[in-house]
Amino acid sequence: LQKSGRSLDEVLNKGLHLVHDKMIDRSVYIGFADRGSYGLVNDPGITTVTAAPHTVGGTDTQWKYKSPDEILEDVNRAILGTWEASEYDLSGMANHILLPPEQYAYIVKTKVGVTGDKSILTYLLENNIGHNQGEDPFIAPSVWCKGAGTGGSDRLVAYRNDIDRVRFDITVPLQRLLTQASARDMAYLTPYVTQFSELQWPYRQHAMYIDGI
Numbered sequence: 001l002q003k004s005g006r007s008l009d010e011v012l013n014k015g016l017h018l019v020h021d022k023m024i025d026r027s028v029y030i031g032f033a034d035r036g037s038y039g040l041v042n043d044p045g046i047t048t049v050t051a052a053p054h055t056v057g058g059t060d061t062q063w064k065y066k067s068p069d070e071i072l073e074d075v076n077r078a079i080l081g082t083w084e085a086s087e088y089d090l091s092g093m094a095n096h097i098l099l100p101p102e103q104y105a106y107i108v109k110t111k112v113g114v115t116g117d118k119s120i121l122t123y124l125l126e127n128n129i130g131h132n133q134g135e136d137p138f139i140a141p142s143v144w145c146k147g148a149g150t151g152g153s154d155r156l157v158a159y160r161n162d163i164d165r166v167r168f169d170i171t172v173p174l175q176r177l178l179t180q181a182s183a184r185d186m187a188y189l190t191p192y193v194t195q196f197s198e199l200q201w202p203y204r205q206h207a208m209y210i211d212g213i
Helices: 008-029 068-085 101-109 120-127
Strands: 047-050 096-099 138-141 155-159 172-176 180-182 187-189 192-195 208-211
Touching (some): 008 172
Parallel strands (some): 047 208
Antiparallel strands (some): 096 155, 155 208
């Protein structure tokens, strides 16, 4: 490490913070099954529906088979569903939508209209029910949505991103507690400590899952 100009302490700190950040991601998105906790994408208390089929009487529900209007219908279903469950209170309307990376890439690269000057993503952002009500949703990819649905299907996750609706606490940020010499181990021992909560849902009416996209 001296020859390469790298700091052992820096390597250790980066590694610990990387593991810590990944643990927080896991706690937020899927929780820890052995602890009985759940996250944004797999809470059994959230209303779950199956995406509408591509054609009447059909079975294909995946977005790659659907038209932009059919995809918009799924998005509006989630937004309208949370709005209705919140007794039409706009503060309970979903404003965040998470998609598996494959579906997100599809709506970003696929163009709509005769001129092809807009992507499906732009079309969704401009024509959803939330936009009409002044509650523009944020649509983003999340690897945790892939295979999170019933039977291993891909899942759309819609929820209200608001501290009064869903939150996560880091009560003790990752920190070095102390360093002491150990004659028995012939080493310096440095314990690190951290503490964080599971995902907290004060309300669940503002969230909905749509499987099979």
